[in-house]
Structure formats: structure tokens, C-alpha cells
Amino acid sequence: MPQDPIIRVRGLVTRFGTHTVHDGLDLDVMRGEIIGVVGGSGTGKSVLLQSIVGLLKPASGQITVFGQSVRDTSDHDYRELRKRWGVMFQDGALFSSLNVQQNVEAPMREQLDLRAETRTALARIKIRMVGLHEDAFDKLPAELSGGMRKRAGFARAIALDPEIVFLDEPTAGLDPIGAAAFDKLIAQLRATLGLTVFLVTHDLDSLHAICDRIAVIAEKRVIATGTMAEMQEVDHPWVAAYFKGPRARAALAQKDIA
């Protein structure tokens, strides 16, 4: 692909005290693709996501998004940059004192100058799009189930129709039917809006169903990237165990039937 990557990470090193999470990590994400990031628990997928969106300051390395460095940028540029992506955190991270609709309206309120009715209408559409019922509009996050919180978090992430969405395990904790619908929604938004999706997931079904490419994090680096088929060829014990294990075979078989 001759195209420039929309996210480009080079030589990323992140540390917490003496604990090195990433050591020379490289990753490219192309415009319009859905990239699945996998890796064992605690290998630093969430930390990578936080570094890319500028919440964590890496010890060293280059991170550029839309060709702009995330770290060495003015406050103003960073604000502009932030409008162009949406983030859904692993535990939802909804504002606990706002109801679902206000949560989804929050980014619109901050970043754009919209009329209240427009904002409400758009927020409600987004909430319904992610599969929440109208009853959920005025519920507080504490009154939602775990899966509903995930959906509300996703609705907030796509509130501004961003160019990139970062999703941290969106389908974990959803029922399989809900998870499949979620996958379908992501794929549809990608197709219709040209969205780029950075998807951290453990869900093999999602990887099969919607990811164009997969990046595997292990040993503090991205040890392999490629399509699902290419993953089958990678000669690394963790990758082999992950993509050839019983669950992977089941997911693959399902896809063949479908």
C-alpha cells in the first residue's frame, strides 16, 4: 500500500517506574482499515491505546496521528486532533453523574456549537444505533448493566463521527448475539463513514468477522502483523496457541459455514 499510515508508532518505549511495558514498539495503521490488536493480559494493549491518544507520556519514541506528532504539539493542535478521534475505554469510563444521553452529548457540547435540539436528536440516534433501548436515555451509568455501559461508551466515542475510533475490548462482556451486532455496526460505520478502527480485543469472532489486519503484541513489541490467514503461518508459540487453539478453530469453522 503506497498510502501513508494514519497512525504511525515508531520505537515506542513506555515504563511505569522500573517496569517496562513497551520496548521499541512499531505499528502502522492505514486509513479506513480495522486493525485488531491482540496480546495476552497485561502485555500493554490498553497502555498502547492510551499512549496513542496522548493520555500517557511515553519514555521515548515517535507517535504520529494524521501525520501530526501527538506528543510535541501545542495545546490548540492537540484539541483539534482530539476532535478527529473517539475513544471507548475498557471499563466504559462514562461520567457517573450524567445520564446516558448527557454522556453522549458531552463531546458535542464541548467541541461543537450545536443547538440543543440537534444535539439531543443526534445523541438519541447514536444511542439507538449502538443497540440501546429508549428507556436507557435518562439512566445513570450506575443503573446500567456492564454490556449496556459498553454500548453507551461506544455511542459517546462515535458522537462526533470521528475519523478514527479506538475501542478497548468493546465486545467483552456482551452476549454473543449482541457482540455480533456490535461487530456488524462497526463494519457498517467503517463502510459508510470511512472510519478507521483501532480495536483491542480478545474476541476471535470479531477478529474473523471484521478485522482487515491483526497486530500481535508480545515481548514488549508488535511481533507480527497481517491478515487472519497470515496469522496461521506465524511461527511464535503464543501466536500459534492463540490462532490455532480450540476456540480459534471453532470461530474459523463457524465462518466457513456462514
Next chain:
Amino acid sequence: MTIDAGTVTLRGDLVISTIESLSWAAAAQSGATTINLDAVGRFDTAGAWAVVELDRALSPQGRKATLAGATDLQAELLATIRDNMPDDGAPAAPRRTIAELLDTFGRRTAHSFGQAIAITGFLGQVVSTIAYLALHPRQVRWTAMFYHMQQVGLSAVPIVSLMAFLIGVVLAFQGAAQLRQFGAEVFVVDLIAISILRELGILLTAIIVAGRSGSAFTAAIGSMKMREEIDAMRTLGLDPVTILVVPRTLALIFMLPVLGVIANAAGLFGGALMSWIELGVSPGVFQIRFATNTDVWHFGVGMIKAPFFALIIGIIGCYQGMQVEGNAESLGRLTSLSVVLSIFLVITADALFSIFFAIVGV
């Protein structure tokens, strides 16, 4: 946007940042029946919503406008939005009538009584747990208790002594102005000793501790409640009262008297210093008069109150923490409520003690 021969033609980008400038009133009046999306550039969900709204504006009686020039993807997005349009007419906020205001008032009142009963119940639970732990001292969380003793006691020494010192200074200064008129300067010693030892030393210490530690208890326990840590403890068979409430309350009960003694000393010191400067009552005279004229019961009366104040602060702080629900708002509200309520109850208890000591005559 142009309207021409029954066709509304949309141009340019239809995205969230541009749709605000569009208005469908003109299009609706023209009676157009076709929407042409041929010349549309970027198109997102907000743009799709705008088109659906236009469609609705053009077709008032359920007649459908024709869409032309939409790409497959745009059509798909439009279909998604149409499927997910919420029902119109958000319910208007109901007006509040007198009856409703009375209703709210009644509920609040009933709630306060309910809370008083609940706090009493909680007090009983904590006291019985302490009694049980007194018989089974190995189950007391000693580490936690000593940690809290340090937090509520040792760390509060600077602020408490400064506060008491200044109160002593103020008392001597104000007393001096009055007593000098009668040439009764030396009575300033009695004034300072009695008011600090009996009342002010321990009362003001309790108020500072309520603000410092009572709020900290509510915030700490409340955020654990918010993150379901308390539920997790219960499912593991751990008793939150034993683990969280008892160490904090006991730490306060042990440390508040100590802080009270320190406050008394600092207050007397401040008073003596000011008497010397302002009235010329030398430290020697102050000391002799203090030793001969002040009944030890003044000190006793102050100290007897300390554990009760500590119990009030600890119970209210922990109880309010347990009432926190899943949102940050309630954490903030209950933290401030905890401080206000414990200061109020400390002062109420102080008044009751005054009446009691007046009756028994000490």
C-alpha cells in the same frame, strides 16, 4: 441547497459541523417531492439525520419524498438512521404544583427521621462489633487501626495546636479589655483556663477533626462503595464494619482525647503569652494562679466529652460513606453532608453535656 422544479438539490459536505446552517422551511413550503444527493461531498450520520429530517418535512402526510443520486453507502447510512430515529416529543418537564412541593417536603421530613433511625441502627451495629472484637482481639485490624491513628492523630497535631494557640491568644486579648476596666486583670487566668479546658479546647478540636477526618472517612469508604469493593468484601465473607468502620472509629476514640490535651496545652500557652504581653501577668503568676484556682474537674469535664465526640464523628463519617451510590455526585454530596452533620451533632452533644454537668453540679 437549491430548490428547482420539485427537486431539492443538496450540495457540499453534509457533516456534523455544517448541518446547523441548513433550514428546511423553504424546502417544505415549495412542495418539492424529490431530494437529490448527487452533489453531496462528505456525508456522516449527522448529515444523514438532516436528510431524514428534510424527508419528513417534505412528506407531511406520510407521502414519501423520492431520493435521487444517493450512493449505495449513503442509502445504507440513511436507512440506519431512519431505523434509529427516536420517537418525537420528549416529555416536557412537569410543572411543580403546591401539592407536589408539600409532597417533597413530607418525603424529606420522613427521610430525615428514617435516617436518624438508620444511623442509630448503624451505631448499634458498630458498638456490638466493637464489643465482640473486645472478646476476640485477634480479629481486630491492628495495622489499619494504627495507620488511622497516625492519620487522624499525629498528622492533625500541627493544625490543632496552632488553632488552640490562637484561640488562647484571642481569649486573653478580649478578656484583658474587659477585665482591665475592673482592675481584675488576674482573673484572665480563670477565664482562659475554664473556657479552654471545659469547652473550647475539645470542641474546636472535634470540629477540626470532623472537617479533616470525618470527610476523609466518607470519601474513602464512599469511593470503595462506588467501585463495588464493599460488595466484593461481603461476598468474600469479610465484614466491612470490622475492616473499615471499627479501625477508623477506634482510632478516633483513642486519638481525639490526645489531640484535646495537646489543644488544651497550646491554648493555655497562647493565653499565658498574651496575658503577659497585654496585661503584664507574668508566667510565674499565671502558673501559680492556674495551679491553685482551677479545679481539676474543668479538665475532666472536657476530656469526658472527647470519646463521645469521636464516636459521633466516626459513625457519621463511615455511615455516610456507606450510603454513597454509583455516581461521583453522591460521593461529593454525602462528604459535605457528613461534615455538616457531624459538626452539628458534636455541638448538640456539647450542649447536652453542659446541661448534664450543670445538673450534677461540676
